[in-house]
Amino acid sequence: MAYDRGPSTEALPLAELCFNCMNRSAFILGDEDPDLPGQIDAAGRAGFHWIGPDGFSIGRWCEGGGTVEELADRIEAAGMRTFELPVLLVGDDAAQTRARTDELAAIARVLKPNFVQLNVESTVDDAVLDELQRARDVFGHVGVKLAVEYLPWLPGIRNLQSARALMERAGIEGAGIIVDTWHFFFSDDTWDDLTALPLDEVAYVQFDDHPAIESDDLVAETIDRRAMPGEGRFDLERFCGLMRDKGFDGVVSCEILSRETRRMDLYEFARRVHSSSRTFWP
Numbered sequence: 001m002a003y004d005r006g007p008s009t010e011a012l013p014l015a016e017l018c019f020n021c022m023n024r025s026a027f028i029l030g031d032e033d034p035d036l037p038g039q040i041d042a043a044g045r046a047g048f049h050w051i052g053p054d055g056f057s058i059g060r061w062c063e064g065g066g067t068v069e070e071l072a073d074r075i076e077a078a079g080m081r082t083f084e085l086p087v088l089l090v091g092d093d094a095a096q097t098r099a100r101t102d103e104l105a106a107i108a109r110v111l112k113p114n115f116v117q118l119n120v121e122s123t124v125d126d127a128v129l130d131e132l133q134r135a136r137d138v139f140g141h142v143g144v145k146l147a148v149e150y151l152p153w154l155p156g157i158r159n160l161q162s163a164r165a166l167m168e169r170a171g172i173e174g175a176g177i178i179v180d181t182w183h184f185f186f187s188d189d190t191w192d193d194l195t196a197l198p199l200d201e202v203a204y205v206q207f208d209d210h211p212a213i214e215s216d217d218l219v220a221e222t223i224d225r226r227a228m229p230g231e232g233r234f235d236l237e238r239f240c241g242l243m244r245d246k247g248f249d250g251v252v253s254c255e256i257l258s259r260e261t262r263r264m265d266l267y268e269f270a271r272r273v274h275s276s277s278r279t280f281w282p
Contacts, residue, residue, distance in 0.1 A: 016250075017050065017253075017254055017281065019043035019050070019273065020052040020054075024262060025057050025086075026059070027056040027057075036058065037061075039266055040074050040080070041266075045267055045271075049081070050084075051078075051080045051082055054086045054087065055088075068106075083204075084204070085107060085108055088100055088117065088118045090132060094130075114251075115203055116147065118132075118147060124156045136172040136174075147176055148176070148178065148203070152183055152188075160179075164197070176204070177201055178203050179206070180207075181205075181209070182222055195246075202246075205251075207255065208229065208254070208255050208256050208257070209228060209230060210226055222257060223257050224259040226255075226256050228261075229277050236280050240281065252281050254273045
């Protein structure tokens with residue numbers, strides 16, 4: 001899967017890496033400033049060509065008097081483009097889903113990401129399908145595709161099989177599935193399931209690792225205990241090999257979420273994320 005890089009003729013590596021900003025998202029930090037401009041600068045210095053600024057932190061930036069246009073200029077000045085925009089939460093509150101869709105669409109008109117990340121938090125009924133189709137239309141007018149992420153603790157969309165069924169049932173043309181190593185290894189997915197996933201149903205990869213699990217609270221584990229690639233227990237060599245055999249040559253979003261790294265110097269964090277991920281995606 002190839003993506004237009006714009007006018008630059010600079011040669012990029014085969015696997016293009018995206019810096020995912022969720023580790024210091026306002027969603028996780030609460031009242032603390034996520035310093036989104038600082039994250040952008042750090043990611044550019046570390047060598048990333050793509051970035052995924054999250055909607056929660058963008059909202060916090062705008063509440064403080066900043067504008068999305070200023071963030072777009074900063075991303076461009078750092079030598080990057082926006083690849084993903086996390087996250088559209090779709091649930092059983094239609095009004096809330098619609099408000100969030102419209103808010104992210106306004107951001108997408110300026111940042112022009114390739115994908116908006118989408119999570120279905122509730123069971124899937126006709127009302128949820130209606131909101132998914134509305135989101136498809138709203139973002140389609142902006143020229144942005146939807147990327148469905150499954151989470152192993154959710155009631156409905158919790159593995160590759162349920163994500164694929166949602167795509168078919170909802171009829172959201174052009175959408176794809178986010179294949180996140182964390183969710184793959186902690187769901188009931190098998191290697192056969194990943195092998196059977198057609199390449200044209202893959203939006204992109206989110207990449208991370210994890211040490212031995214300490215509790216049954218998967219939400220706490222995924223938010224606070226992820227590891228740099230190669231520093232955990234995931235069989236990332238097999239995962240990457242399988243994706244390459246499938247023909248995947250798209251963007252890899254590096255999403256390392258951990259309490260330990262959340263207070264790290266922004267540049268040092270971005271540098272380590274880039275170098276550890278590049279080991280698996282040369």
